[in-house]
Every structure is written in structure tokens, then in C-alpha cells.
Amino acid sequence: MGKRMSDQKTDQMTGAEIVIKALKDQGVEHIFGYPGGAVLPIYDEIFKQDWLHHILVRHEQGAAHAAEGYARSTGKCGVLLVTSGPGATNAVTGLTDALMDSIPLVCITGQVPTHLIGSDAFQECDTVGITRPCTKHNYLVKSVDDLAEIMHEAFYIATSGRPGPVVIDIPKDIQFAPGPYMSPEKISKASYQPPKKGDLNGIREAAELIASAKKPVFYTGGGVINAGQVASKLLREFVGLTGYPITSTLMGLGAFPASDNQWLGMLGMHGTYEANMAMHDCDVMINIGARFDDRITGRLDAFSPNSKKIHVDIDPSSINKTVHVDVPIVGDVAHVLEDMIRIWKETACSPDKQAISDWWQEIEGWRKVNSLGFEQSDTIIKPQYAVQRLYELSKDKDVYISTEVGQHQMWAAQHFHFEEPNRWMTSGGLGTMGYGLPAAIGTQIAHPEALVIDIAGEASVLMNMQEMSTAVQYNLPVKIFILNNEYMGMVRQWQQLLHGGRYSHSYSEALPDFVKLAEAYGATGIRATNPGELDEAITQMLDTPGPVIFDCVVSKDENCFPMIPSGKAHNEMILAGEPADVEVSEEGKALV
Amino acid sequence: MMMNDQSIEAHTLSVLVENSAGVLARVIGLFSGRGYNIESLTVAEVDGEAHMSRITIVTSGSPMVIEQIKAQLSRIVPVSRVTDLTVEAEAIEREMALVKVAGTGEKRVEALRVSESFRARVVDTTHESFVFELTGAKTKIDAFVQLMRPLGLKEVSRTGIAAIARGPEAM
Numbered sequence A: 001m002g003k004r005m006s007d008q009k010t011d012q013m014t015g016a017e018i019v020i021k022a023l024k025d026q027g028v029e030h031i032f033g034y035p036g037g038a039v040l041p042i043y044d045e046i047f048k049q050d051w052l053h054h055i056l057v058r059h060e061q062g063a064a065h066a067a068e069g070y071a072r073s074t075g076k077c078g079v080l081l082v083t084s085g086p087g088a089t090n091a092v093t094g095l096t097d098a099l100m101d102s103i104p105l106v107c108i109t110g111q112v113p114t115h116l117i118g119s120d121a122f123q124e125c126d127t128v129g130i131t132r133p134c135t136k137h138n139y140l141v142k143s144v145d146d147l148a149e150i151m152h153e154a155f156y157i158a159t160s161g162r163p164g165p166v167v168i169d170i171p172k173d174i175q176f177a178p179g180p181y182m183s184p185e186k187i188s189k190a191s192y193q194p195p196k197k198g199d200l201n202g203i204r205e206a207a208e209l210i211a212s213a214k215k216p217v218f219y220t221g222g223g224v225i226n227a228g229q230v231a232s233k234l235l236r237e238f239v240g241l242t243g244y245p246i247t248s249t250l251m252g253l254g255a256f257p258a259s260d261n262q263w264l265g266m267l268g269m270h271g272t273y274e275a276n277m278a279m280h281d282c283d284v285m286i287n288i289g290a291r292f293d294d295r296i297t298g299r300l301d302a303f304s305p306n307s308k309k310i311h312v313d314i315d316p317s318s319i320n321k322t323v324h325v326d327v328p329i330v331g332d333v334a335h336v337l338e339d340m341i342r343i344w345k346e347t348a349c350s351p352d353k354q355a356i357s358d359w360w361q362e363i364e365g366w367r368k369v370n371s372l373g374f375e376q377s378d379t380i381i382k383p384q385y386a387v388q389r390l391y392e393l394s395k396d397k398d399v400y401i402s403t404e405v406g407q408h409q410m411w412a413a414q415h416f417h418f419e420e421p422n423r424w425m426t427s428g429g430l431g432t433m434g435y436g437l438p439a440a441i442g443t444q445i446a447h448p449e450a451l452v453i454d455i456a457g458e459a460s461v462l463m464n465m466q467e468m469s470t471a472v473q474y475n476l477p478v479k480i481f482i483l484n485n486e487y488m489g490m491v492r493q494w495q496q497l498l499h500g501g502r503y504s505h506s507y508s509e510a511l512p513d514f515v516k517l518a519e520a521y522g523a524t525g526i527r528a529t530n531p532g533e534l535d536e537a538i539t540q541m542l543d544t545p546g547p548v549i550f551d552c553v554v555s556k557d558e559n560c561f562p563m564i565p566s567g568k569a570h571n572e573m574i575l576a577g578e579p580a581d582v583e584v585s586e587e588g589k590a591l592v
Numbered sequence B: 001m002m003m004n005d006q007s008i009e010a011h012t013l014s015v016l017v018e019n020s021a022g023v024l025a026r027v028i029g030l031f032s033g034r035g036y037n038i039e040s041l042t043v044a045e046v047d048g049e050a051h052m053s054r055i056t057i058v059t060s061g062s063p064m065v066i067e068q069i070k071a072q073l074s075r076i077v078p079v080s081r082v083t084d085l086t087v088e089a090e091a092i093e094r095e096m097a098l099v100k101v102a103g104t105g106e107k108r109v110e111a112l113r114v115s116e117s118f119r120a121r122v123v124d125t126t127h128e129s130f131v132f133e134l135t136g137a138k139t140k141i142d143a144f145v146q147l148m149r150p151l152g153l154k155e156v157s158r159t160g161i162a163a164i165a166r167g168p169e170a171m
């Protein structure tokens, strides 16, 4: 790398200047960070300019999740800057989260100067060693001559192919050293060639199979969101052309409008009855940008036993990983859908109208089960009802939703309905409690005028509560809507169903007064304790110009249904109101 | 539905990588992190100018797992090619071993006789020991080591397997 650079006649800059210039050339406008000794030269350059907006978080995990929220809500790359040692290790959870959910991030970490690496110097840690398994790629910059190229390559790798986090570890001496700059146009990497277009023969085969289906279902995922807004448009067009039912994973919500009649709701462990039954009974499954995650498949050997499966994925390693597929197509979802639609029209594919109408009849039967139904109360706020009211009162606004992890996350997915992609920020693959508040902050930074709500659990939100300071400092009007059941509800639910009701350490003891906590941060606190006052309180929250913590006191022992217990198949889901002691095999209990 | 073919087979994979820092750690980390087996692993630079190294890995698993291993290896950014020599080509596999045998009298004579029949070279001699150098397929080396055991086998150092496809094509 160094050789190519020194051939060019360029002005020398310091490493820190190169970092800032590269960020500018990459179109970065916002960076989430926290300073420390090993990144001071870069902070010095940030001080000297006025176009790059640095958002000071209160914990490096917050920086990573904020960058994720920023990325997920814009389709752009999220960027964070942290110091060596504890700064880097604090960011690890966010990096892992971004890897699991395929979120493009570039994370710049400071490192002790080159000559001290390996000496257990103050705040030294093996950042590239620690982050190797939790990044798509990472670099330790050993020469300032390589820095510009590495910076640009990092953005290219983070955002192309299956997106993911990339770490650039920059020793402090390299930040001071003079070196050459190069512009981003020259970036190409021989060993890294992400696929784009899918194989046309595969797409043709898929189109024929889709046209011949009698009980088809679209099963879509986060890959559609990652392929950009155009992919969602194409998906709508194609699903419309076929008239087939469609469901989606947690990560894919919003790619297809929830108000459309072809929409079955989310599938998987807490998905709707109709979505899971359609998956189980279908004869052709059209997987677009999803990865047969275990939350989706349930018991593998009973997963959709009679279907032929089409799988469109940009990552070849996702194909045939756990589920055998009949027609694999490796490519970018948008490109594949474009080709698919063209072929569909050219060959005048026409589905078997009678069969499809029979299939819809069957689905209508499952819909009647009303699997998201719950018992309403007029004395106590049911968490599902709270989400429903929040949805009704905010749906006409420009709204973005993030969540923490637990029951509230599933209720949000079930009862808040999304019409557009990039509106839903949640930690799917890693299931990181503490994700939602910083992710809401990142989202609000990207969309200053929008309404950004973190649908939270009282336990999760405390994990990154310190980021309230960030919200207040930057005047970010995020709304933290806590479904406060005084329990780690999802843990309590599993303990009730699988561990004989022994509620070991799942009660949220010694909770803070969230209203006072909001006030202590300089934000607004609102509490609702009964259904009668809920609408007014939510309206008050929505009308408050600054950040709000909303303590929504809900029933403590509500369970999240429907549910496919671990180790069970799609057609073995338990519904609300059914006897709740589940027979789960020892093998099933061992699953998470 | 899982693939029903769960039979475990050994595969020899050739992995061409950019010789950048940490690339071996990435490959090994992939195997340990995802619970794949490594039966043999060798690595050396094969093109100094282009900074390319070749890693030869013998691994085992069901056909589905072997496919996963190949796909996961290809995902590593500095990996430029992955070839499954077991399915994609008829391959030559060789390993080198250095084998130290100590003894006197009958046993020493017998060790030397066996080494000749294996075409091993004597690369170090004292009055009471030999170091043999032996190249061949893994099974040949296994057999040699087995025969040396009663004849005063002291220690063995093996390189692991290097492999290449027959014929004019490169991987």
C-alpha cells in the first residue's frame, strides 16, 4: 500500500488531518464519540473545523448504538470515535450488535504509540484482536502512508456487500506523523468483490417456481432494508404483481406496508399465528433478504416441511447454513428483484388463481384467531394497549421507533405498524438491552425534525440511561416510552413457562422514580398509571418540545403471545388464554 | 428442513490470502469461533511480490458444514480464493516429517533398514541416534512413525499437509 502512495505527489498532512479529510471526502457529517489520551490529536482536528458535528455521548457503547440508529434510519454509514483500552472495549457490544444486524459502521479507535504496542502500556488493549470476531474487518494502522487508503477502504467495506462494522485502530504517533493523502475514488480491493447482480438462470427458475405455487409465502428480512429504499419499492411491486401473502422478520419491518391486505404481520417466536402457519404449510417459500435465524425457524427439522425454498441473499454463507434451499440466488435484493420483475413480466407469469384464492381462504381462517388479541382492562394499563394508543396518536407524524430488548420490544413489533423502511431501529440478532435510547439519539441526530420514540422496558433503559445527558445537551427531543412492568418481563415469562414460576432475580428491585430521574437530567417526566389518563398523557408527551421520559405503569404479569417455545415447530405456537404451562423437552429448554 | 446427509468427511482446502497482518488469526479464529475442526494447517508466503500466502487446511464435517466453512472463509476480506481440493480437483498432498529415533544394536540397525525402505533421509546421526527426514502422504508418515515406535522413537515434528491440484491449471 505504502508504495503506491509515495508515487503520488501529494501534500503531506498529519495522520489526524488525514482522518478528518477522509471523513469529509466520505461525506460524513456526524460522528459519535468520547475523547481520551490516545485520540487527542484527532479531537484537536475536530476542534479546528466546523463542518463535522461531533456528538459527545456518555459511554462508548452509547456511541456505537447511536451510530447504528443513525445508519439504520438513513441508510448511510454510522461513524464513531473512541479512545484506546476501555474506550475500545466499551464499544465492543455495539460493534457486535452491528455485525449481527448488518449495520454499516466505521469505528475509529485510538491506540498507544507504535513503539509501546505489546508492552502493556497504560490503556493499551489488543483492539484488533478483541474486535476481530465482532467486525466485518479491522485494521491496525502501522504506517501513516497507509492511513488514507485504509480510511476509504473501511467505508467501502462497511457499506458494500452485506454491511457491517469496521474498526480502524490508529496508534497515537501515527496521528501525529506526516503522510500523504489520497482521495476515495481510487479504492478497489482485489480480494473483496461483493456480489451485486443475481444469476439470471436462478432468477428465472425462481420466477417459474413462484408462478407455479399453490400455497406461496414471501418471507422477507433486513436485507431488503439494507438494499435501500428502492428495494422496498421493488418488493411492493413484485408482491403486488403476484398477489401472494407476505411476512417479515423483526429486522425487515417496514419494507412492506403493514396496512396492506397482503401483509400477515411479523413471523417467528412472537410472530402472528397466520404468518407462522403460512410458513409451516406453504409449498413455495420466497425468502428475500432474511437468514433463517433460529427465532424464525423454531424447531429446524419441523420447519416448513413441505415447501420448496427460494433464498435471495447477498451473503453466500447465509445460504444452506441451517436450512436447505432449492433455489439459491446470491445477489443484492434490489438488483435481483428488478430482474425478477422484468422476467415475470416478459414471460407473462400467471399464478394459479383458484389455488391462490383457496390459500387466502385458509389464511383468512388463521387471521380470525386474532393471535395478537389480549384481555383489555379498564383499571390497569395493558402494555399492548399502551403501544396501540401510542401508535394511534403518533402514526400521522413523521415517526421513528427504536426499542430496547424484551417483551416491550415484541409488543412494539406486534402493535406498532410500519408503512416505510428505515423507521424501525431494534436490536435483533444480538438482543442488546440498552440499545434503544442511544439508537433513538442517533436517529434524532439524523432526523432533527422527526418524532423519535424509544419503546423501552424499565430494566433495559437503565443500561444506557446516562445517554439522557446527551439528549439534553444536544436538545434532542427523543421520547423514552417505558412500559414499566417492574420486571425483566421476558425473563419472568420464561421463568413462568419453563422454570416452574421460580422468579430468580428477574424483579426490577429498587427502581428509580423515572419522573424525577427525567427532571434530574433536565428533561420532562410524565407518568400514566391508568388507561383513562393514557391518551392525554401521550398527547402531552408528543407536545413536549424536549426529551421526555414517560413512565407508563403497566400490568406486571402480562405474557407476550403468541409464542413458539424453544424447540417447537411453527404449528405448535401457544396463544394468549391457552393453558400456560408448556411442555418443553429438555433439549428445548437448553435452547435460548 | 435440514440436509439429511450428515456423513462426516475430510476435505483439503487451499486458501489464497493477501499476506496482511492478522490474516492467519482471522482464519484460525473463524474455525475456533464457529466450532469447525482443523486436522492440519500449513501456511507460507508463496508470492513475495504480490504478498500472497497460501494456507492449506484439512478439515472435516458434513457436506453442509464443509460448504459453510468455504463460504465463511471466502467472507474474510483478505481471502482472495478458496478451493476445495477434495472435490474440485485431483490433488497431490504431501507432508514432511523429522523423526528422531535413539537406540543401539539390533534396534538401531532395524531403524535404518526401515528408513531405507521408506526412502527417508538421515539428516543427523550420533552413535546412539538418527534424525530422519521423510516426505510423503500423511498415511505414509503415520506408518513410518508407527514402525519407529518400538525402535526408540523420541520425537516427531511434522509440517502439516501442503497440497496442489494436478494438471496445468492454477487455483
Ligand SMILES: Cc1ncc(C[n+]2csc(CCOP(=O)(O)OP(=O)(O)O)c2C)c(N)n1
Pocket (backbone or CB within 6 Å): A404, A405, A406, A407, A408, A409, A431, A432, A433, A456, A457, A458, A459, A460, A461, A483, A485, A487, A488, A489, A490, A491
Ligand atoms: C445486555 C443484556 N443482558 C441480558 C439480557 C437478557 N434479557 C433479555 S430480555 C431481559 C429483560 C428485559 O427487561 P425489560 O427491559 O424491563 O423489558 P420487558 O421484558 O419487561 O419488557 C433480559 C434480562 C439481554 N437481552 N441483554
Ligand SMILES: [Mg+2]
Pocket (backbone or CB within 6 Å): A406, A457, A458, A459, A483, A484, A485, A486, A487, A488, A489
Ligand atoms: Mg420490564
